Structure formats: C-alpha cells, structure tokens
Amino acid sequence: MTPPALASVSGFTPEDLTTSLLIGSIVLLIAVAAVRLANRSGLPTLLIYLGLGLVVGESGFGLRFSDAVLTQVLGYTALVLILAEGGLTTQWSAIRRSVAPAIVLSTVGVLVSVAVVGVAAHYLLGLSWTVALLLGAITSSTDAAAVFSVLRRVPLPSRITGLLEAESGFNDAPVVLLVLALAEQAAPDGAPHPWWQVAAFAVLELAGGAAIGLVLGYAVGRVIKRVASGSSGLFSIGVLAIPVLAYAVADLAHTSGFIATYLSALVLGNLHLPHRQAVRGFAQALGWLAQIGLFVLLGLLASPTRLVHQIVPALVIGTVLLLLARPLSVLVSVPWFGIRWRERIFLSWAGLRGAVPVVLATVPLTLGTRNTEWIFDLVFVLVVVFTLVQAPTLPWVARRLGVVDESHTLDVELESTPLEELRAEVLLVRVGTSSQLHGVEVQELRLPRDADVTLVVREGHTMVPTRRTVLHRGDRFLIVTTETHRADVIRRIRAVSDEGRMAGWRRHGTRIDRSIAPPPRHT
Structure with a gap:
C-alpha cells in the first residue's frame, strides 16, 4: 500500500x-x-x-491531455x-x-x-x-x-x-x-x-x-x-x-x-x-x-x-x-x-x-x-x-x-540455437509473376555448394523438392545456406530470375561462375 x-x-x-x-x-x-x-x-x-489516441482523447472518452513538453x-x-x-x-x-x-x-x-x-x-x-x-x-x-x-x-x-x-x-x-x-x-x-x-x-x-x-x-x-x-x-x-x-x-x-x-x-x-x-x-x-x-x-x-x-x-x-x-x-x-x-x-x-x-x-x-x-x-x-x-x-x-523485385528474398528468423552454432541462414524466395525462375528445375539454380532448397510451398501445399522439381510462378521456397554464402545465394537467385536458367554462361557456353556451382552428383 x-x-x-x-x-x-x-x-x-x-x-x-x-x-x-x-x-x-x-x-x-x-x-x-x-x-x-x-x-x-x-x-x-x-x-x-x-485514431486510437483521438478516440481516447477529449473528443472521445474525454481523457484530456495537453502537455507538449x-x-x-x-x-x-x-x-x-x-x-x-x-x-x-x-x-x-x-x-x-x-x-x-x-x-x-x-x-x-x-x-x-x-x-x-x-x-x-x-x-x-x-x-x-x-x-x-x-x-x-x-x-x-x-x-x-x-x-x-x-x-x-x-x-x-x-x-x-x-x-x-x-x-x-x-x-x-x-x-x-x-x-x-x-x-x-x-x-x-x-x-x-x-x-x-x-x-x-x-x-x-x-x-x-x-x-x-x-x-x-x-x-x-x-x-x-x-x-x-x-x-x-x-x-x-x-x-x-x-x-x-x-x-x-x-x-x-x-x-x-x-x-x-x-x-x-x-x-x-x-x-x-x-x-x-x-x-x-x-x-x-x-x-x-x-x-x-x-x-x-x-x-x-x-x-x-x-x-x-x-x-x-x-x-x-x-x-x-x-x-x-x-x-x-x-x-x-x-x-x-x-x-x-x-x-x-x-x-x-x-x-x-x-x-x-x-x-x-x-x-x-x-x-x-x-x-x-x-x-x-x-x-x-x-x-x-x-x-x-x-x-x-x-x-x-x-x-x-516496374520497380517490383520478382525474386524477392527475405531472411527467415528462426529462434534456434543449433542454427547459430552451425552459422546457418534460412532464406525465403518468392517467384514473381514475370520472374524467369518459372520453369527452372531446382538443380538448374546451381546454388553454392553449401546451400540447398529444402521446401517448396505451392498453392497452399508444401513439398520437399528433388533436384528435378520445377519451380512455378507464385511458388515460395526455403533455402538453407551457410552464413558465408548467403550473399552468393541471393546474387544467384536474382541472376536466374532476371536471365533464366542460362544465367552465368558465356555465349560460347563456358560457365563463368564455377566457384559457386556444385560438383556433379553421381547416381
């Protein structure tokens, strides 16, 4: 009291x-x-x-307040x-x-x-x-x-x-x-x-x-x-x-x-x-x-x-x-x-x-x-x-x-200590209506070695993608990558969104981004 x-x-x-x-x-x-x-x-x-302030104030509930300082x-x-x-x-x-x-x-x-x-x-x-x-x-x-x-x-x-x-x-x-x-x-x-x-x-x-x-x-x-x-x-x-x-x-x-x-x-x-x-x-x-x-x-x-x-x-x-x-x-x-x-x-x-x-x-x-x-x-x-x-x-x-980014990438905030210990990042990518990510297979993204697509959301349904999964307009997908390769992943996604699956190739067919391309996978 x-x-x-x-x-x-x-x-x-x-x-x-x-x-x-x-x-x-x-x-x-x-x-x-x-x-x-x-x-x-x-x-x-x-x-x-x-508006809440006006409603609570003198013309609403009658609470008077006039202290400018x-x-x-x-x-x-x-x-x-x-x-x-x-x-x-x-x-x-x-x-x-x-x-x-x-x-x-x-x-x-x-x-x-x-x-x-x-x-x-x-x-x-x-x-x-x-x-x-x-x-x-x-x-x-x-x-x-x-x-x-x-x-x-x-x-x-x-x-x-x-x-x-x-x-x-x-x-x-x-x-x-x-x-x-x-x-x-x-x-x-x-x-x-x-x-x-x-x-x-x-x-x-x-x-x-x-x-x-x-x-x-x-x-x-x-x-x-x-x-x-x-x-x-x-x-x-x-x-x-x-x-x-x-x-x-x-x-x-x-x-x-x-x-x-x-x-x-x-x-x-x-x-x-x-x-x-x-x-x-x-x-x-x-x-x-x-x-x-x-x-x-x-x-x-x-x-x-x-x-x-x-x-x-x-x-x-x-x-x-x-x-x-x-x-x-x-x-x-x-x-x-x-x-x-x-x-x-x-x-x-x-x-x-x-x-x-x-x-x-x-x-x-x-x-x-x-x-x-x-x-x-x-x-x-x-x-x-x-x-x-x-x-x-x-x-x-x-x-x-036309200033909309059709391959918008967002950081996904996960309160998880293991992610911090692994120095991992989770990115959310949305495939826009005019993005050239449409029709691209997951393997054709050619993400850095330490990055992978882990989940795709399409029309409210979720799926775990394979290397041959094709991305469609309106899809949202998660990429898990290391902290050091986050910027490379974002650059790669934007390049494919702007130029299509051939982004990163010279006219004569020589790849210019070998440093981030994954090694061939044998089946």
Whole structure:
C-alpha cells in the first residue's frame, strides 16, 4: 500500500495505477489486433494508432491531455527505441550500396525540401521567413517504416529498400538539428545566427554523434560479445542498452544523439552477436511498443476541433511537399548514383511522413515560440491526409513503374540455437509473376555448394523438392545456406530470375561462375 503522505505528494494513487493499467492494456490489445487490419487494408498502422489516441482523447472518452513538453520527452524516447530497432535489424550488406545516396538525400535533399516548402509557406500562407522555413524543416523527415508497412506484399529491389531504410535512419538527426536552430531563432529571446554558422554547427554535431555511435557500438559490442550471458533475454537487454547509452553520451557531448543511436545499433546488428534472433525479436517488440505509445500519445495531444481549421493549409503545404519538394530533393540527390528515372519517381512518391514531423511540431511549443500553436495541428492533418493519399497507391505505383523485385528474398528468423552454432541462414524466395525462375528445375539454380532448397510451398501445399522439381510462378521456397554464402545465394537467385536458367554462361557456353556451382552428383 502507498502511504497517504506519499500518495498526496506524488498525486498518483494505486487507484490511478489500476485505471492506467486498464486503459493501457486495452489500447495495447486493440493496437496489436489492428496490425492485421492494416496489413489487409494496405494502410500504415500509424493511422490506426493516431485514431486510437483521438478516440481516447477529449473528443472521445474525454481523457484530456495537453502537455507538449511531456509529449516531446516521451517522443524522443520512442524515437531512440525506434532508431535502435531499425539499426539492429538492418543488414549492412542490404544498404551498403545505398548509403552514399541516402546520406546525400538526408542532407542536400532535406535542404532542398525545406527551401521549397519554406518559399511556398511564405508566399501562399503569408508566414514570416523564419516560421515558413521552420514548417519546411518539420515536414521534411520521411518515415520508411510507414512505406514498408504497406509494401509487405509488394517486394522492392534491394537498392530501393536499402535507400529508403538508410534515409529514414540518417535524416532524423539533421532534421532535428535544423528544427531546433530555426525554432530557437523564432523564439521571443532568440538571436539570429548566420547561415554558415548554423551549417558548421550542424556538421560538427553530426560528425561528433556519428563518431560516438560508431566507437561505442563497436567497442562495447565487442566487450558484451565476449561476456555474453547464457540467457538470451538478459543479453538482449544489454545489447539494447548500448544504443541508449550512445544517445545519452552524444547528447551530453552536445552532438547528435539520434545519429549516434542509429549508427551504434547498425554496428551492433552486424557484429554477428550471439542470440541474434532473440535480440532482434526483443528490439522489434520494443520498437512496436514505442510506436504504439508514441502515436496514441500524439493522438491524445491533438484536438479535432482545432484540426478542422488547418485542413486547407495542410492540403496546400502537403501538395507542395508531395508534387514539388520531394521530387526536386530526389532529382538533386540521387541521379549521380545510377538511380533510374523510374526508381526516382517511386522514391518521390514513397516519401511518407510519420511520427517524426508530428513530434518535432511540439518543439516550438516547448521553446515558447509565439503564434506557432497551429503548427502541430497542421502537421498532424498533413501526415494523416497524405498518408491516406500515398499509402494505398504505393503498390500500384511500384507495379506500374516496374520497380517490383520478382525474386524477392527475405531472411527467415528462426529462434534456434543449433542454427547459430552451425552459422546457418534460412532464406525465403518468392517467384514473381514475370520472374524467369518459372520453369527452372531446382538443380538448374546451381546454388553454392553449401546451400540447398529444402521446401517448396505451392498453392497452399508444401513439398520437399528433388533436384528435378520445377519451380512455378507464385511458388515460395526455403533455402538453407551457410552464413558465408548467403550473399552468393541471393546474387544467384536474382541472376536466374532476371536471365533464366542460362544465367552465368558465356555465349560460347563456358560457365563463368564455377566457384559457386556444385560438383556433379553421381547416381
């Protein structure tokens, strides 16, 4: 029992705890069930979670919440966990080729987007230059998680997924710095700083945060790998503590904590740590919990009566962002890296906004910036409306532009200690409608020596294949391989999918991939 004196001081009683647990558990259960609805409808879960917040809030069940400071604090906490989950579950091999364009898109592309939206907000909405640019900075951050939630059934090439994934990990940090700088200048006691000084400060913060994240991720990761606990649950807690530590150290050093969090988690996720699947599962669970809590909290902070007044301005800014700012940022940033025009169009349309802009919209409120209370409402409406516009059309746009990967390969997560001890990997391959894997026998895949097709699923029926089993469109099959040959297997599957069974042969018939072809089998 809580002593009466303590209860009166804290203002939170055991009865309040019971009510909070009741509401919280019901919201969580509804949120978990809503994932299935989101998968069927093709809409990101963020819309459902924001809706839950609105329903529980003052216009629904009557729960009043208006603490912008607490929202920002909890929002930053949630973003740290979400970035940590993103880094830990990202394969470096999947984003390696996309890192350079993602960095350019997250820096130069962000500046282009901020400038375009700022000009539009100044001339179309009559805002001051500082507030207009602040609005542009707040709305410039994209959310790849929202994209992937609607594209689970429409596989994309690794270059596109890697670029979207890396962009979402990198762009939060520069955007946060830019928003803070502009919001401080717009505050009542804020002093304007030269643009070059702001730019130099941002570069130093990003570089310092990146260095701290990389060093802590590698050094502490190596130590925890050596002293790994036999308990996968305990070890997972230790691993997740490292990105949080990176954020705290970087922030105390007045550098970017968000970039430190993401890079430290990225390093940890590729150190081949023990209990890898348990760590990934724990990180994903915390990431989901952070997303649910964050979006419901943002929904609570919003007021439907205020949102109505920002519909027209949100449509204006959102249209500029979707049809002008995002395409220009992509056009300026990625052509130098061999990104085809069809892929550029898709990247432009796939710039979904998520939690980060709504969280950053609370920054002017916490700094006391005058006449900016409407920014949160505008950004909230913009995120909801344009998610409804873009999300359902993304699969159609991907197919129309021909950027679908017909030989999509996924890592299959199996929580099995023997697999880790054997350093084995399990891959799931889907034969697309136009893939040349159709009609190919299993033996004609010519997989590396340490890889084999173990199971085929066709029209809901499973079979253990032989060397002469023929693959058909719509088939899904499992490949078991060693960790060292994973990349070779993926390259081989994609080659056969693109070129057919003769992939890897010269015109005169000499095989060019002997190194991965299995030796003849005698019967």
